[in-house]
Amino acid sequence: PASTFNADETIHQGIEVALTLDIGAYGLKALLPDGSRLLLEQAYMFSDFSFDGDPVYGDNKLAGMPPHVYVAALRYTSPAPNGLGWDIAPKVEWVPDGGHVDYANNLEAPGYATLGLEGGVDIADGVRLFVDARNLTDEHYISTYSTITDSTVAATNVFYPGEGRSFFAGLKIAF
Numbered sequence: 008p009a010s011t012f013n014a015d016e017t018i019h020q021g022i023e024v025a026l027t028l029d030i031g032a033y034g035l036k037a038l039l040p041d042g043s044r045l046l047l048e049q050a051y052m053f054s055d056f057s058f059d060g061d062p063v064y065g066d067n068k069l070a071g072m073p074p075h076v077y078v079a080a081l082r083y084t085s086p087a088p089n090g091l092g093w094d095i096a097p098k099v100e101w102v103p104d105g106g107h108v109d110y111a112n113n114l115e116a117p118g119y120a121t122l123g124l125e126g127g128v129d130i131a132d133g134v135r136l137f138v139d140a141r142n143l144t145d146e147h148y149i150s151t152y153s154t155i156t157d158s159t160v161a162a163t164n165v166f167y168p169g170e171g172r173s174f175f176a177g178l179k180i181a182f
Contacts, residue, residue, distance in 0.1 A: 016059035042086040070154040073106035095126035114158035119148035133181040145172040
């Protein structure tokens with residue numbers, strides 16, 4: 008079959024969880040300035056996708072999706088006296104296993120972890136200046152790939168590099 012096709016029976020199961028913990032409210036409140044917060048923002052996704060008794064691929068994992076993705080930020084927020092404020096957050100994105108590239112399950116993409124830093128300042132009600140620095144360690148990694156049927160018989164030039172070290176800044180206006 009082509010690299011994309013309709014399989015008869017597949018199983019798609021998983022979980023997505025997001026959790027924000029107000030760390031400052033648990034024992035650190037006395038250390039933080041009044042009105043400040045220290046938040047641990049997390050998101051985790053588990054994907055378990057597979058064929059179900061396929062005549063060619065049996066019960067192999069479906070290609071194209073890493074089984075685990077974890078993203079977290081430790082965000083410090085500080086309000087200003089006028090009700091506006093600023094924040095800063097170191098971030099991590101961790102994909103421990105890049106997932107299967109081919110439906111025959113002969114090739115897997117490697118995992119990766121990237122570090123970043125984001126922050127901003129509110130300059131007026133609904134107006135914010137922000138910065139976003141990504142992949143600060145300039146990690147070389149595979150961020151995505153095209154799926155193929157079998158890496159032992161098909162070309163494997165299907166990998167796409169992740170974004171290198173990059174910096175963004177901007178103005179966000181909400182109304």
